[in-house]
Amino acid sequence: MDAYGTDSDARHGPDGPGRPGSAPEPDAPPEPHGSAVPDRPAVPDSPAVPDSPPEPAGPGPADDPQDASTDAAELDSGALAFSVAPAPGPHAEPRTGVAALSLRYQIGAALALAVVAVVVCVHVGMVFLHVAPSNTLTKAHGKAIDDWIYPEFEQNWKLFAPNPLQQNIAVQVRAEVQEKDGAVRTTGWYDLSAQDGQAIDGNLLPSHTEQNELRRAWDFFVATHDSNNRPAGLRGTLSESYLRRIVVLRLGRDDAAGKGGVIDQVQVRSRTTNVPPPKWSTEKISDKPMDRVLPWWPVAAADTDGGTR
Structure with a gap:
């Protein structure tokens, strides 16, 4: 076999170079090292065809060029969105309260x-x-300590006493009024405890004043005075002032002085009545009320101004 023909067929194919329908063949594999290959003479009428340049890397035969361009656009938009997105940080909750x-x-x-x-x-x-x-x-x-506690915050254990209270105590007051023409008159007894009882009866939410103010003021007075109504120390004087201001305030609400009248003095008394025993009990107690009448107290300006509010 001719070496020239063999090489021409191997390089350009059976159809030869330049013929229609021929496709370039890849370069022949290198021959083993050490084999002697004679130099091929140049062929003047058949110039050597240069090797085809390697095709750029791209989508394979099965890939669609339109899909490739779409993927590239999505990658570009994702990169842009990532570049403009703010850096993640801790979630700031709205402030509340103080x-x-x-x-x-x-x-x-x-x-x-x-x-x-x-x-x-x-x-x-x-x-x-x-x-x-x-x-x-x-x-x-x-x-x-006593000045802080009395009279509003006094503590006692009467509810848990071995013999709880079995009496009804009513605090009553009357006033000496100076009329506008100078005449002096004395009012009847105002039953302040009965007024508080009427305000509490049927009231689902009675006020602390209606329940405890007058009762605690009288208990404070009794605890700081002897049987002759003489005060025992400074607490006794304080209890008198406290009780007097309360009764003057109540008389003012009831308009005891009338039109143009002025209250000069007040007098307080307590009327104590024993609670009757049940019908099945054999206990015998008196049903006669017992009165404790206090002396007349002059009414000062402090009792009728801001001190009574």
Whole structure:
């Protein structure tokens, strides 16, 4: 076989170069090292065909060029969205409560809470010292403790006494009124306890004043006075002032002085009636009311002005 023909067929195919329908063949594999291959003479009428350049990497035969362009566009848009998206950070929750206020109002709220906390602590401490057994603090500061507790915050154990109260006590008052023309008259007895009872009866939410103010004021007076109505110490004087202001206020609500009249003096009494025993009981008690009449108290300006409100 001719070497020239063999090489021409191997390089250009059986159809030869330049013929229609011929396709370039890939380069022949290199021959083994050490084999002697004679030099091929140049062929003047058949110039050598240069090797075809390698095709660029791209979609395979099964890939659609339109799909490839769509994927590239999606990648570009995703990269753009990623570049403009803000960096992730912690979720900021809206402020509520005191934190939502400005700094000035936060300081004001903190001060108000501090004042309330101090008052509550002082009150709890005073009540504890009041009900606690006698100790060094109560001996040294007994007056300050009593001034804080009485009369509004007095503590007692009458509900749990071995013999609870079995009496109805009514507090009544009358007044000496100076009329506009200078005449002096004395009113009848006003049953203040009965008025409170009527206000409480049938009321689902009675006020603390209607339930306890008058009753506690009378208990405070009895606890600080002897049987002759003489005060025992400074607490006795305080109880008189407290009870007098309450009855003057009640008389003013009932318009006891009338048009143009002025209350000069008031007198308080208590009427105590025993609770009758049940029908099956053999206990015998008196049903006659017992009165405790206090002396006349002159009414000062402090009893009718801001002190009674």
